[in-house]
Structures are given as structure tokens and as C-alpha cells.
Amino acid sequence: MMKRILFIAAILGLVSCSLPTRAPVAPTSWMVAPERTGAALPTRSDLWLKIGPVTVAPPFDAKSLVYRLGDQRYEKDFYNIYTVIPSEMISNAERKWFNQANIFSATVGQGNTFFPFYTLQLTVNEFYGDYRIKPEAVVSVEFFLSAATAGKTNPLIGANRYTKRVALKDNTPEALVLGQQQALAEIFREYEVQLSKYAANLPKPLGQ
Numbered sequence: 001m002m003k004r005i006l007f008i009a010a011i012l013g014l015v016s017c018s019l020p021t022r023a024p025v026a027p028t029s030w031m032v033a034p035e036r037t038g039a040a041l042p043t044r045s046d047l048w049l050k051i052g053p054v055t056v057a058p059p060f061d062a063k064s065l066v067y068r069l070g071d072q073r074y075e076k077d078f079y080n081i082y083t084v085i086p087s088e089m090i091s092n093a094e095r096k097w098f099n100q101a102n103i104f105s106a107t108v109g110q111g112n113t114f115f116p117f118y119t120l121q122l123t124v125n126e127f128y129g130d131y132r133i134k135p136e137a138v139v140s141v142e143f144f145l146s147a148a149t150a151g152k153t154n155p156l157i158g159a160n161r162y163t164k165r166v167a168l169k170d171n172t173p174e175a176l177v178l179g180q181q182q183a184l185a186e187i188f189r190e191y192e193v194q195l196s197k198y199a200a201n202l203p204k205p206l207g208q
């Protein structure tokens with residue numbers, strides 16, 4: 001009996017040694033980076049705007065692309081990932097976009113040491129590919145503009161929510177990333193009009 005066990009073990013060892021070895025499959029990295037085009041808007045404020053924290057709701061807050069396959073079924077793609085986590089990716093795109101919009105004298109990131117009078121925070125509620133009926137990129141964003149004021153009134157200037165669904169040409173990860181980029185660009189383009197309206201009638205900043 002023991003000889004038979006040893007014989008089987010030896011055979012299995014030879015078979016495993018004969019199998020070809022495969023290198024681990026590296027994930028493909030993607031970046032959502034919408035670029036603003038067109039002329040800048042008229043400058044509404046000579047003060048600075050700070051891009052505050054960007055919060056991304058789970059399960060969309062990790063680096064993996066997310067697919068919606070059913071009403072309650074979401075799936076992460078660990079072989080197709082964003083280059084950085086979505087909160088950092090979207091925050092960087094947001095700062096560049098509104099800096100180019102020129103509504104404030106400058107739009108700075110969180111790492112800037114200057115004290116901001118006005119802060120724009122963003123919450124991403126949806127950021128996925130919807131494949132239940134036809135492939136679509138879904139992006140839903142809330143903007144919260146606030147002021148640092150000396151008064152006791154609510155510092156919130158305005159809260160606005162936008163949702164975009166962009167039809168995809170196929171089911172590939174590349175199509176999804178391009179769709180998300182288009183959706184985010186459409187949201188930024190709509191919100192910059194609203195932000196310009198806010199900037200035209202801002203509350204007095206702290207100490208003024």
C-alpha cells in the first residue's frame with residue numbers, strides 16, 4: 001500500500017514539473033482625466049478657491065473598475081484598475097478643470113498651505129459601468145461650495161448634484177473609462193456655469 005502511495009506521488013510530481021509555468025498576469029491601468037477645452041469664463045472673484053476632500057462611495061472607492069450586472073449585483077475587475085484611487089484621480093482632474101475655467105483667481109489643491117476663503121468639496125455617489133441592458137458609463141457627483149465666514153450663518157453657499165449616463169460602443173474596459181471621462185467632463189462643464197453664478201455673489205470672507 002505504501003509503495004503504491006509513493007508511486008502515485010512520484011507520478012503527480014512528474015506531471016506538475018512538466019506543466020508550463022506562467023508569469024502572473026499584471027493588471028492593466030487606466031486614467032480618467034477629462035480635459036477642458038474652449039475659452040475661459042470671465043473671472044468672478046480675485047480670491048482663491050480650494051479643492052477640498054473628494055469622497056467616493058463604496059464599492060467605487062477602490063482602484064478596480066466596477067461593473068453592474070444586476071439590480072443588486074456589482075463586480076470588481078481586478079485585472080483592469082485605475083492608475084490611482086478614484087478620489088485622487090477625480091480631485092486632480094477637478095482642480096485642473098476649474099483652474100482653467102478661471103472663475104477664481106486660482107484654484108488650488110489640498111496640499112496648498114495658503115488659507116482658502118472658499119472651499120469646493122465633492123462626493124462621488126456612482127462611478128461604474130452598467131451592463132444590465134445596454135453598456136453605459138454612470139457617474140453621479142455632488143458639489144458642496146462653502147465659505148469661511150465670521151458670522152454664525154450656515155457656511156454652505158450651494159449644493160448641486162449631477163448624474164450622467166453615457167452609452168458605450170462595446171463592453172471593453174477602455175470603452176468604460178472613456179465613457180466615464182466623457183460623463184465627468186459633462187458634469188464639470190455644467191457645474192462651472194453654476195459655480196460662476198455663485199462666484200458673482202459670494203458672501204464676504206472671514207475678517208472682511
